[in-house]
Amino acid sequence: DILIVATKNKGKVREFQHAFAPLGLTVQSMFDYPDLPDVVEDGATFAENAFKKAKAVGESLGLPVLADDSGLCVDALNGRPGVYSARYAGEDADDGDNNLKLLSELEGLKQGEDTGQPLLSTARFVCALSLYDPATGKELTAEGTVEGWITSEPSGAGGFGYDPLFFLPGYDKTMAELTLEQKQQISHRGQALRLLTEKLAAEQ
Ligand code: ITT
Numbered sequence: 001d002i003l004i005v006a007t008k009n010k011g012k013v014r015e016f017q018h019a020f021a022p023l024g025l026t027v028q029s030m031f032d033y034p035d036l037p038d039v040v041e042d043g044a045t046f047a048e049n050a051f052k053k054a055k056a057v058g059e060s061l062g063l064p065v066l067a068d069d070s071g072l073c074v075d076a077l078n079g080r081p082g083v084y085s086a087r088y089a090g091e092d093a094d095d096g097d098n099n100l101k102l103l104s105e106l107e108g109l110k111q112g113e114d115t116g117q118p119l120l121s122t123a124r125f126v127c128a129l130s131l132y133d134p135a136t137g138k139e140l141t142a143e144g145t146v147e148g149w150i151t152s153e154p155s156g157a158g159g160f161g162y163d164p165l166f167f168l169p170g171y172d173k174t175m176a177e178l179t180l181e182q183k184q185q186i187s188h189r190g191q192a193l194r195l196l197t198e199k200l201a202a203e204q
Helices: 010-023 046-061 082-087 095-109 180-186 188-203
Strands: 002-005 026-028 065-074 119-133 138-151 166-168
Touching (some): 002 010, 010 026, 010 065, 010 188, 065 082, 095 119, 119 166, 119 188, 180 188
Parallel strands (some): 002 026, 002 065
Antiparallel strands (some): 065 119, 119 138, 138 166
């Protein structure tokens, strides 16, 4: 069977493939449907944006669609970049640009005073998932979060996005130093997926 995920983010695609393969599901993404129009993500919350993506793509294809809206909320930045995480450093920003922007904003807060402390602020990753079925108009939604610290010393080649800067004290590692398996066990996306699966099972 096939599960369509309304994403153009290769890191997300890899994580969904890993999560759904054991269930015998093949993940398709927007790379398999390149002609679909972009969805405007102008919602105020992760959940709103996830629903917008799932509904727009679900209605275009006439098939059930899963969407993920996620991001990083940094306490020292009053929750930014939040829903703007993907375009933090500008409309065409890549992960590297966004990570540099995050570090420069946090370093700026220290106002020249270097405390020698690599952990710059508490932060959390948030993931909202929305599963929309155009045949019934029904939506299922689930959210997950994971708490950590922004480190000034990026490390690790796994994951994507802000993972090299997201330090998990309990593991003494950044999110990018975890295997796909480990990331899924603790991440915002892993938690949201488990919650969504429970909700789906309760509906059957
Ligand atoms: P789609 O909308 O096509 O799914 P996107 O990358 O634009 O792709 P979002 O709008 O949800 O996705 O933005 C999420 C951003 O937050 C993403 O670009 C990452 O930089 C960051 N992010 C989300 N989940 C992450 C994770 O697990 N690890 C690191 N960074 C993450």
